[in-house]
Each structure stands twice: as structure tokens, then as C-alpha cells.
Amino acid sequence: MSGMIFTVMGLWIAIIYPDALKKIADDSPRELSKSEALNRRKEISGDTKRLENLVIVVLLSALVVVGVFLLYLFRAIFTGSQIYLYHKDFFIISGVGYAIGLGAIQIESVIKMIKTNMDFLLSLHEKKETRDADNDV
Secondary structure (H helix, E strand, O other): OHHHHHHHHHHHHHHHHHHHHHHHHOOOOOOOOHHHHHHHHHHHHHHHHHHHHHHHHHHHHHHHHHHHHHHHHHHHHHOOOHHHHHOHHHHHHHHHHHHHHHHHHHHHHHHHHHHHHHHHHHHHHHHHHHHHHHHHO
16 A cells, blocks of 8 residues: 555646746745735645655655564564573564554544645635636636
8 A cells, every 4th residue: 555655646746846946946036016925935835745745745755655564574584493482472472563553553544635635625625616716707
């Protein structure tokens, strides 16, 4: 699941990042009214926060992927060794705790991904309603 989230969020960043960066870096000389400037600042702030959340989701998912790899590597190295056989209960309890920790990180990542996508949809609806209201006037 981490790999899937890592890929999907990476694609989201590839789509949103250039647009957000363009908006942030746009220093066009045209004059904006106060309301236009405020709306633009709000839009840039929302894009920046959304991008930040997407990067956090990717980093958390990457952390889980690395953690799972290390768990399998550790298991391959120590299973059957004298240290493992002597402290088997400790290794089993530690492994289960480690897996639960990785699961908690992954759940946090999924929740953050869902929240970010819901915020994105809400901002799209707000923009659509604002444009429709402007067109009606």
C-alpha cells in the first residue's frame, strides 16, 4: 500500500507543483484590486499547504517502504542465529511493535492523503461557485 500511495502522491505533486510554483513566482506587473490580490494570496496559500501535505504523505510512505525493507533484511539476517534463538521472545515482540508502528505511520499517511484530496475538492467547488456567481452578475 505504501508503494501505491508513494506513486499516486508523486504524480499529484508532478501535476500540482508546477502550477503552484508558477502562481507563487508570477510577478506580473499588472495592477490587482484589493479583492483580487486577497483571492490570489488565499489561492497561493491553499496551493502551498496542499503541496506541503502531499510531500509529507510521500515522505511518510517512503519511510514505511524503507522500514518494511529493513524489517525483512533484519529478519533474513538474524532468523536462525544463536542471538535470535536465545532472545526469540524479545525479537518477536520487537518485530510486532515495529510493524504496528509502521502501520500507524501508514494510517496517518492515508488519513492525510484523504484530507488533502477533500480540501482540494472543496476548493474546486468554491472556485466554481465564485465563478458562477461572477458570471451571473
